[in-house]
Amino acid sequence: MKKLWGGRFQKTPEKWVDEFGASIHFDKTLVKEDISGSLAHASMLKKCGILTEEEAEKIKEGLTSLLHKAEKNELDFSVDYEDIHLNIEKMLIDEIGPLGGKLHTARSRNDQVATDMHLYLKEHTEHILDLIAAFQGVLVEKAEEHVETILPGYTHLQRAQPISFAHHLLAYFWMLERDKERYRDSLKRINTSPLGCGALAGTTFPIDRGYSAELLGFDSIYENSLDGVSDRDFILEFLSASSILMMHLSRFSEEIILWCSQEFKFIELDDTYATGSSMMPQKKNPDMAELIRGKTGRVYGSLIGLLTIMKGLPLAYNKDLQEDKEGMFDTVKTVEGSLEIFAGMIKTMTVNQNMMKKATEQDFSNATELADYLAKKGMPFRDAHEVVGKLVYTCIEKGIYLSSLPFEEFQKASGLFEEDVYVVLDPHHAVEKRMSEGGTGFKKVKEALQKAKQKLNNF
Numbered sequence: 001m002k003k004l005w006g007g008r009f010q011k012t013p014e015k016w017v018d019e020f021g022a023s024i025h026f027d028k029t030l031v032k033e034d035i036s037g038s039l040a041h042a043s044m045l046k047k048c049g050i051l052t053e054e055e056a057e058k059i060k061e062g063l064t065s066l067l068h069k070a071e072k073n074e075l076d077f078s079v080d081y082e083d084i085h086l087n088i089e090k091m092l093i094d095e096i097g098p099l100g101g102k103l104h105t106a107r108s109r110n111d112q113v114a115t116d117m118h119l120y121l122k123e124h125t126e127h128i129l130d131l132i133a134a135f136q137g138v139l140v141e142k143a144e145e146h147v148e149t150i151l152p153g154y155t156h157l158q159r160a161q162p163i164s165f166a167h168h169l170l171a172y173f174w175m176l177e178r179d180k181e182r183y184r185d186s187l188k189r190i191n192t193s194p195l196g197c198g199a200l201a202g203t204t205f206p207i208d209r210g211y212s213a214e215l216l217g218f219d220s221i222y223e224n225s226l227d228g229v230s231d232r233d234f235i236l237e238f239l240s241a242s243s244i245l246m247m248h249l250s251r252f253s254e255e256i257i258l259w260c261s262q263e264f265k266f267i268e269l270d271d272t273y274a275t276g277s278s279m280m281p282q283k284k285n286p287d288m289a290e291l292i293r294g295k296t297g298r299v300y301g302s303l304i305g306l307l308t309i310m311k312g313l314p315l316a317y318n319k320d321l322q323e324d325k326e327g328m329f330d331t332v333k334t335v336e337g338s339l340e341i342f343a344g345m346i347k348t349m350t351v352n353q354n355m356m357k358k359a360t361e362q363d364f365s366n367a368t369e370l371a372d373y374l375a376k377k378g379m380p381f382r383d384a385h386e387v388v389g390k391l392v393y394t395c396i397e398k399g400i401y402l403s404s405l406p407f408e409e410f411q412k413a414s415g416l417f418e419e420d421v422y423v424v425l426d427p428h429h430a431v432e433k434r435m436s437e438g439g440t441g442f443k444k445v446k447e448a449l450q451k452a453k454q455k456l457n458n459f
């Protein structure tokens with residue numbers, strides 16, 4: 001099979017060399033972007049007088065017809081033409097004749113592939129931003145229903161202090177808000193056009209890079225042609241923002257998995273988001289949360305993979321760069337899928353308020369309240385901590401909790417204790433009083449909900 005670049009060769013590559021070197025089986029994902037890039041390039045060549053009006057129109061007609069076929073999945077890609085760029089060029093030549101060969105004037109596959117990936121990530125980053133916002137909307141909705149639902153807050157996975165369930169959910173809202181900031185920021189770099197950088201050094205043709213950039217919706221162009229064709233920072237930034245997002249989803253997954261266990265029973269997942277066991281009839285497994293936790297690993301893998309590919313590359317393009325694509329495609333699919341599934345899983349889950357509340361009544365997570373009580377009456381906090389620590393120990397010995405400890409015991413421990421101590425020990429009261437900025441007090445949580453909603457509306 002004669003190659004489109006075959007002029008200086010006497011022989012064609014072995015079949016397995018072709019197959020090993022080809023990227024068409026995955027870069028066909030870029031078909032739409034590749035044709036859009038070519039349409040803009042043809043318009044630019046016409047504007048600059050490099051193609052005649054008639055030539056450009058014929059080329060664009062041919063490309064548009066290929067685009068329609070691509071949309072209907074009617075294009076038959078072949079490994080003989082290695083990648084999406086050469087496949088489309090060959091199809092164009094088949095469609096409109098040798099004139100199709102003029103399209104590649106003043107461009108190289110090196111600036112072409114980079115352009116395709118910029119276009120691809122622009123569209124998907126914008127989509128991911130919408131999916132994150134939709135998920136945040138679900139969190140806000142759930143949080144609104146559960147401002148006064150209290151559950152134990154944990155540190156070291158030991159019960160620490162009671163908190164509002166809405167406050168817990170909103171913690172994820174703010175993580176996701178930072179994720180959006182990272183993706184949005186990366187869009188600035190994604191929105192830069194490498195088209196016209198050529199193979200590495202620019203071109204002798206009088207092209208107008210700003211014009212093709214504008215046609216493609218880019219804000220700016222790469223200032224340096226070597227950088228333009230070999231930069232993959234924008235993909236690394238995408239993978240890095242995605243790794244952090246997936247880490248957040250993975251932490252949340254871990255909590256969901258714990259919460260729906262028999263040990264916690266804080267929530268129940270809807271049947272539509274759970275699966276059964278082939279052997280154990282009683283099982284209802286949180287597979288989706290587990291999968292999202294597991295898939296986080298492959299996103300990290302893609303980030304580390306590309307960082308490793310990049311670290312040894314001399315300027316400018318090297319074939320190693322073909323390895324940048326599969327991790328990127330896989331990450332897009334993983335992140336988009338995970339966000340959609342997570343939103344549905346949270347929206348449909350049932351919150352077991354009684355179990356959460358019961359948990360706060362059967363632990364020592366109100367011990368800080370007691371220490372604060374004494375400190376507010378003038379005892380140095382460190383001493384108050386010691387007094388309460390001893391009371392906790394007394395309770396453990398008696399097999400009871402602080403709220404069941406007889407009043408004499410409190411008085412024995414400190415004369416500062418009065419009968420109102422039992423009010424302070426109520427977990428609901430404990431949450432309500434945490435009114436510092438960013439705290440879990442119900443009023444503060446309501447304010448936070450307003451702020452969160454404002455953020456979503458301004459998006």
Ligand code: ARG
Pocket residue numbers: 023027083084109110113317319321322323
């Ligand atoms: N398939 C190649 C890639 O994905 C396109 C660029 C190839 N350029 C070249 N000079 N071999 O990186």
